[in-house]
Amino acid sequence: MRPSAYPPPFDSAEFVVEPSAPAVERIDVGILIVGAGPAGLAAAVRAGQLLEERPELRERLGDVPIAVVEKGKAPGAHLLSGSVVNPRAFRQLFPGLPTEDLPFRSPVIREGVYFLTEKRATRIPAPPTMWNHGNYIASLSEVGRWLAERAEELGALIVPETAATHLLVSGGRVVGVRTGDKGRGRGDVELANFEPGSELRARVTILAEGTQGHLTGVALDQFGLASRPQVWALGVKEVWEVARPLDRVVHTMGWPLRGGARHREFGGSFLYPLDDHTVSLGLVVGLDHTDATISVHDLLQELKGHPRFRRLLEGGRRIAWGAKTIPEGGLLSVPDRFHFPGGMIVGDGAGFVNVPALKGIHYSVRSGTLAAETALESVAPGRTAWTPGALEGYDEAIRSSYIWSDLERVRNMRPAFKHGFVRGALLAGAALNSLGRFPRGNLDIQSDASSYLVLGDRSLSYPSPDGKLFFDKLSSVYLSGNQTRDDAPNHIRVRREVPRVVAEAWVHMCPAQVYEIADGGREAREEDLVSVDVTASNCVQCGAITAKGGRLTPPEGGSGPEYSVM
Known part of the structure; x- marks a missing residue:
């Protein structure tokens, strides 16, 4: 089942208009x-x-x-x-x-790349593309x-x-x-303001x-x-106050993502020091995966349970959270x-x-x-x-x-990983060593919404929120400073009746708990149509729904998150 088979009620021509205001207005x-x-x-x-x-x-x-x-x-x-x-x-x-007057926190002094399993972290040589000597840590x-x-x-x-x-x-x-417009309520009614x-x-x-x-x-x-589609990843990020300093920039690959070609799970995590007692960490996952129960927010919570992360974060305090999509297609897109x-x-x-x-x-x-x-x-x-x-x-x-x-x-490096981690890493390495000359030509690239979905079981291992290390989506949205009114018009275009597997993909994908399957729908077969409820006021405007079969349109100006250190 592919989300692209259920396009949203959206026509871009609706948002193209002739100018009509007189000069004085x-x-x-x-x-x-x-x-x-x-x-x-x-x-x-x-x-x-x-x-x-x-x-x-x-x-x-x-x-x-x-x-x-x-x-x-x-x-x-x-x-x-x-x-x-x-x-x-x-x-x-x-x-x-002078560089010291640019808006950066600190230069990268040390760095490490690690391959994770569920309990271990093995340091591996950093690919040349990831060398960060001369770069700077910052808050965007x-x-x-x-x-x-x-x-x-x-x-x-x-x-x-x-x-x-x-x-x-x-x-x-x-x-x-x-x-x-500003000051419209549900149904586009004009409010007093x-x-x-x-x-x-x-x-x-x-x-x-x-x-x-x-x-x-x-x-x-x-x-x-x-003429070619873009492909996207979703990144979820947290900022923490911690007791002891982190002395390096850290990137990881491997767990909690699965490496098999049938899963098509591409991504990795980062852990950066902002100052002696503040770190930012996050997980980025491609949106062309096949398991409808993949939730980047919940995978990040699971990642924090890894000994390498837990040792740093335990006893600390989460102070910020946010999410955003990233265009990953490169020159092919x-x-x-x-x-x-x-x-x-x-x-x-x-x-x-x-x-x-x-x-x-x-x-x-x-x-x-x-x-x-x-x-x-x-x-x-x-x-x-x-x-x-x-x-x-x-x-x-x-x-x-x-x-x-x-x-x-690096034009062919991202699509190489649709064949799984091992084969993707080999193709990507060959592309890098040949300065892009191998493989010849351009690999095929497809939209995320056209990826085939199955109702997997990845969600069974997500940790339960404890309010200390692991957090649910709604408390995270609150931490983003989201300012969207509950009575604001709905800015999200999706089909309200879709197969259960597509609905499950939206529910799990969304880091802000915008989508829910209506009562009784979770007992349906994955190909059966179910109703989708939308709580648009939760939305942090990450853009993931546009990649996966819906369409985000602009909400009222001034709404959405208020990031300060992200």
Whole structure:
């Protein structure tokens, strides 16, 4: 049974509209950036730098030359990553700034890679892609806040608590976005505090929504930008206060994931020191697995029972939790074009993630920088971003950058693991040693929703919550600072009647306990249709449902998690 056989009630054309607001009711901006993540904020910073160098362009961009709309409560509120950061793109963006003034916690001094069984941890040689000498430990939430401050210093207007819901398209080109209403209740009724959305008109629109971006997906569909599917992983992360310091960056593979080809369980864990008494840990698992009872949140709880983790965490206190999807397809899944008439796609939305290196943040920053440079060139005298080919320079810049060369060398490593851990590791090693020349060509890649599901038994070993080391999903959602109103309109599109095995996959997959099978459904056969209940207010906007057969649309601006150290 495949989730792709039960598509959600969603049509991207619903979110493409003609601009209609009169001039007095719309907001005109020069460069509009959707999303205050590392890619979008890097674009804002670079645009601000260029406008300082070329003040004549500022006049062409109007009273608001740079605007960033962000659906979270503030910049950083929806940002989550491991994070060990390659500083290269930050140094390029801030060439005069000492590294110690960049928004990182500490350099990586020691590191170790371990293969886990249920009771043991065996240190193994780190693959060259995972060498982190010269990289830095960081909190992506903190990085986002720091970048936002730099962008504002350079004149960017940052508008938080604002969801971009529709692309404004006129004459076949994007001319801005429409933002979502606020203050609607269930059934879309207008509450006492109702505020209608606005039209933001722009010379150039940069989509920097991150993983599973709503308007990014709409643009990919409407302009036919992608011919191959993306594949995704789900990462669940916790931050802990601990009694004794962790002296190294730790990565693991193996347990609690199973290595057989029939399971298709790909992923691993990380454990990073943030300071002497704070660590971040998490588990990342590909969403193309076959067992419908795989729950990344519960696998992370199980992982914490391993002696290597338990010794560090016992007696400590969990202080933060979050979840996010990661695009894992690499070069095999990036769009055919990164620009469209009137705009560009940057960062995770374009799939710029190097899975074997566990890196993507510096690619986001670099792609945002390149997009800003292209945008400013397109609005120079005698040019417009709306003319055919005006933004092609962005594609050329990406393909001649280290983003492209890095991803080219590892392009076949992720799909190799669909054959199981052992065969995947052998193929991946050959690909790495040959700098991507072997295997020749491109391996086949399929969407996560098209993966065949069976009702397995992985959930039988998940530990029971004890409130000390192991935690349930609802207490974790509370720790995320989720601000979604209980009476807010439902922003999640899924079929409400699906085979039980598909419903079980959604129930287990979701780290926030959004989906439940209605009474009696869990006694049905796995192929029988059951009803699915949706508690949308639990959603932390991780994006997993979009990968696995549903569709996440933007909730009210300002809702969702409030990450601070993730």
